[in-house]
Amino acid sequence: xxxxxxxxxxxxxxxxxxxxxxxxxxxxxxxxxxxxxxxxxxxxxxxxxxxxxxxxxxxxxxxxxxxxxxxxxxxxxxxxxxxxxxxxxxxxxxxxxxxxxxxxxxxxxxxxxxxxxxxxxxxxxxxxxxxxxxxxxxxxxxxxxxxxxxxxxxxxxxxxxxxxxxxxxxxxxxxxxxxxxxxxxxxxxxxxxxxxxxxxxxxxxxxxxxxxxxxxxxxxxxxxxxxxxxxxxxxxxxxxxxxxxxxxxxxxxxxxxxxxxxxxxxxxxxxxxxxxxxxxxxxxxxxxxxxxxxxxxxxxxxxxxxxxxxxxxxxxxxxxxxxxxxxxxxxxxxxxxxxxxxxxxxxxxxxxxxxxxxxxxxxxxxxxxxxxxxxxxxxxxxxxxxxxxxxxxxxxxxxxxxxxxxxxxxxxxxxxxxxxxxxxxxxxxxxxxxxxxxxxxxxx
Amino acid sequence: xxxxxxxxxxxxxxxxxxxxxxxxxxxxxxxxxxxxxxxxxxxxxxxxxxxxxxxxxxxxxxxxxxxxxxxxxxxxxxxxxxxxxxxxxxxxxxxxxxxxxxxxxxxxxxxxxxxxxxxxxxxxxxxxxxxxxxxxxxxxxxxxxxxxxxxxxxxxxxxxxxxxxxxxxxxxxxxxxxxxxxxxxxxxxxxxxxxxxxxxxxxxxxxxxxxxx
Numbered sequence: 001x002x003x004x005x006x007x008x009x010x011x012x013x014x015x016x017x018x019x020x021x022x023x024x025x026x027x028x029x030x031x032x033x034x035x036x037x038x039x040x041x042x043x044x045x046x047x048x049x050x051x052x053x054x055x056x057x058x059x060x061x062x063x064x065x066x067x068x069x070x071x072x073x074x075x076x077x078x079x080x081x082x083x084x085x086x087x088x089x090x091x092x093x094x095x096x097x098x099x100x101x102x103x104x105x106x107x108x109x110x111x112x113x114x115x116x117x118x119x120x121x122x123x124x125x126x127x128x129x130x131x132x133x134x135x136x137x138x139x140x141x142x143x144x145x146x147x148x149x150x151x152x153x154x155x156x157x158x159x160x161x162x163x164x165x166x167x168x169x170x171x172x173x174x175x176x177x178x179x180x181x182x183x184x185x186x187x188x189x190x191x192x193x194x195x196x197x198x199x200x201x202x203x204x205x206x207x208x209x210x211x212x213x214x215x216x217x218x219x220x221x222x223x224x225x226x227x228x229x230x231x232x233x234x235x236x237x238x239x240x241x242x243x244x245x246x247x248x249x250x251x252x253x254x255x256x257x258x259x260x261x262x263x264x265x266x267x268x269x270x271x272x273x274x275x276x277x278x279x280x281x282x283x284x285x286x287x288x289x290x291x292x293x294x295x296x297x298x299x300x301x302x303x304x305x306x307x308x309x310x311x312x313x314x315x316x317x318x319x320x321x322x323x324x325x326x327x328x329x330x331x332x333x334x335x336x337x338x339x340x341x342x343x344x345x346x347x348x349x350x351x352x353x354x355x356x357x358x359x360x361x362x363x364x365x366x367x368x369x370x371x372x373x374x375x376x377x378x379x380x381x382x383x384x385x386x387x388x389x390x391x392x393x394x395x396x397x398x399x400x401x402x403x404x405x406x407x408x409x410x411x412x413x414x415x416x417x418x419x420x421x422x423x424x425x426x427x428x429x430x431x432x433x434x435x436x437x438x439x440x441x442x443x444x
Numbered sequence: 445x446x447x448x449x450x451x452x453x454x455x456x457x458x459x460x461x462x463x464x465x466x467x468x469x470x471x472x473x474x475x476x477x478x479x480x481x482x483x484x485x486x487x488x489x490x491x492x493x494x495x496x497x498x499x500x501x502x503x504x505x506x507x508x509x510x511x512x513x514x515x516x517x518x519x520x521x522x523x524x525x526x527x528x529x530x531x532x533x534x535x536x537x538x539x540x541x542x543x544x545x546x547x548x549x550x551x552x553x554x555x556x557x558x559x560x561x562x563x564x565x566x567x568x569x570x571x572x573x574x575x576x577x578x579x580x581x582x583x584x585x586x587x588x589x590x591x592x593x594x595x596x597x598x599x600x601x602x603x604x605x606x607x608x609x610x611x612x613x614x615x616x617x618x619x620x621x622x623x624x625x626x627x628x629x630x631x632x633x634x635x636x637x638x639x640x641x642x643x644x645x646x647x648x649x650x651x652x653x654x655x656x657x
């Protein structure tokens with residue numbers, strides 16, 4: 001067995017070295033290693049702490065922040081920093097961190113796992129703690145729907161694992177039902193909360209356990225909030241890690257009443273990701289003071305928010321996710337909250353960079369109505385799906401005069417360069433963002 | 445000329461942007477001169493009379509939600525049958541029409557009795573989604589029908605399918621899709637199908653208008 005581990009680790013490291021030279025991705029070494037040694041992860045000696053993150057949104061950002069805090073606290077951390085979150089990428093980063101006898105060198109392993117692939121990744125080893133951020137309508141073309149994903153994630157769990165769940169998401173917190181090893185994080189009632197859900201749909205309207213109607217005391221956004229089922233008793237659980245105060249305007253959150261963390265980017269989902277990172281740091285034994293300080297003002301490197309210039313115009317590209325209406329709703333709220341006169345670009349050119357689909361139903365789940373706002377002076381619908389967007393927008397109350405349609409991306413950029421308003425927001429996906437940014441003069 | 449629309453299970457069978465169908469049908473019917481009034485009914489309602497409506501629409505939901513709706517719909521089966529027999533125009537997309545057959549067997553093996561409008565049998569499994577972009581043909585419109593299927597079931601025993609499957613990019617196996625009897629149109633295609641297929645939307649709207657006259 002030792003020989004097998006030796007060869008697997010050596011093989012993976014060699015392929016990784018060559019792959020890096022050739023500029024190949026971080027999945028390939030793991031993929032080839034798994035072909036030769038399919039159960040190799042069973043034989044890797046993990047450190048005493050292994051923390052995994054899964055869910056629809058926020059995995060990469062949360063993981064990056066956890067890694068940052070742990071490093072600041074002086075721990076050696078192994079993690080999938082390139083975001084390859086299926087079993088191949090996980091195998092690559094784990095074996096790269098191993099001694100030739102198969103022992104992880106770092107003090108702690110943290111990883112994000114694709115929600116659909118957790119059952120494969122965690123077949124041969126289990127994380128001690130599994131953080132689940134949220135379950136939204138996301139990439140339904142390959143995911144089916146959130147309840148389907150719930151069942152798929154459940155397949156990776158066993159009683160040894162402690163679940164760290166978002167208490168404010170009714171479907172996520174269902175994982176904690178009748179379970180001993182579970183703790184929750186979430187937000188108390190905040191000044192930004194709403195009593196009504198004004199989104200296009202409400203996935204919290206019916207209980208995920210029994211489908212009886214649920215009641216909400218308040219919504220933080222979409223179906224995230226404080227809820228209880230009118231029939232089976234499923235409800236928001238008490239939280240160990242809690243946002244007790246927050247201001248998106250001033251850009252901070254307060255955790256557990258005493259740890260103030262300033263935010264480099266003011267959005268409610270960033271608050272949750274930061275909280276989840278704080279919880280993970282606590283689990284890893286980092287002093288909360290140190291964690292709060294390390295998280296304060298932390299700028300995400302994963303490029304979800306990119307500032308750019310176009311001639312004398314400035315703007316921000318908000319990386320959203322196609323096929324994920326909540327991520328769009330969140331980006332729209334950011335643009336809406338800006339006081340300057342804004343041009344807003346909604347760009348859909350390729351639905352996915354990973355697979356081919358032409359499915360556009362998700363456009364009807366996005367609350368584009370929110371772009372009707374005094375600060376938003378024009379809306380540009382851009383890319384191959386500009387006509388689909390235009391049809392969707394024809395069903396909103398947004399003044400038709402301010403909507404412009406560009407199938408050609410460079411044409412829209414030229415227009416913005418000449419006629420853009422004081423500030424530009426671009427709302428689009430990973431798959432499309434470079435098509436815009438390569439035409440910008442600078443980016444940060 | 446007044447057209448009454450029912451958006452059935454609007455808040456629970458709306459998984460893939462299906463509200464777009466209601467908005468589109470309202471717009472098309474209005475453009476044809478109808479004054480449109482839309483009712484929304486759901487699983488907590490106790491007073492549904494399907495015979496009151498000129499157009500009834502229901503969209504797709506999770507399997508669990510669909511089962512909940514099936515139990516609720518059972519209480520109103522007789523007026524639904526009456527409306528169907530009298531030629532009320534109905535469009536059911538995604539897995540919603542699966543409620544209306546003879547039996548529905550879920551992934552855990554439970555057999556639910558269907559509403560019995562039709563005599564097909566539905567069998568679900570919990571391992572794979574059958575999904576993909578599709579193009580379909582029917583003899584109601586000249587244009588190809590486009591859309592996306594996202595399901596985990598197989599339907600047996602449909603004698604009058606709505607569509608012939610033309611092309612699939614994905615894991616959908618069937619050669620035929622949906623069901624068409626009287627003025628009932630059921631398809632496994634999800635989402636705002638009348639937006640993506642304006643000619644089909646027009647055809648449905650014309651049937652509604654014909655009934656009104």
